[in-house]
Amino acid sequence: MDAGCSSSLYFGSCAFCSKAVYGEGRACRAMGRLFHNTCFTCSVCSEKLSGKPFYSVSGRIYCEDDFLVLQARGKSYHPSCFRCVICRRSLEAEPFTADTDQQIYCVDDYRRVRAPLCAACKVPILPTEGSTESIRVVSFDQTYHTECYGGEVNLI
Numbered sequence: 155m156d157a158g159c160s161s162s163l164y165f166g167s168c169a170f171c172s173k174a175v176y177g178e179g180r181a182c183r184a185m186g187r188l189f190h191n192t193c194f195t196c197s198v199c200s201e202k203l204s205g206k207p208f209y210s211v212s213g214r215i216y217c218e219d220d221f222l223v224l225q226a227r228g229k230s231y232h233p234s235c236f237r238c239v240i241c242r243r244s245l246e247a248e249p250f251t252a253d254t255d256q257q258i259y260c261v262d263d264y265r266r267v268r269a270p271l272c273a274a275c276k277v278p279i280l281p282t283e284g285s286t287e288s289i290r291v292v293s294f295d296q297t298y299h300t301e302c303y304g305g306e307v308n309l310i
Contacts, residue, residue: 168193185210196220229256238263274302 162176169187182194182204191204196217209221219232233246240263251264259267269278269288273296281288291303 170194184208184215240267270297272297272299272302274298274304 163178165175165181166188167173168175168181168190170189170193173190175181175188175190181188181190183189184194184203189204191202194203194215195201196203196208197214198216198220201217203215203217207218209216209218211221219234222233234244236245236258237243238245238250238260239257240259243260245258245260249261250258251261252258253264253268265280265288266278269280270290271277272279272290277299279288279290279297279299289300291298291300293303
């Protein structure tokens, strides 16, 4: 018995560190095992989990945030971190897209940032409201809104 804890109640050994657990309020029971409050932590972020929701998978313990991750484009995201790089809107359960640098965008911002510019008016060519496709004219490596394209070509 630990000399400094001889007057405290002994509850058993911690499942994580194997050291003795003494004193009321210093430990918790989870998954049928005893842990020091300081040892019962998330295996990813080390958040103390005593009295909080947790998940156990393959012997590892996770806080709710680290367990509930989104998989997108080969990367893992916490739901609260899965946001558009432009407007910062949460994209959990929302349509999204990514650019060649794997930056995540909401569909509206991706269109605004990555849409081709009209050669005549210099405004991005975007789908009309309620549509998912944009209509454009491409002529001599130039892109135009249909209403901006004059169609007159001087070949001389």
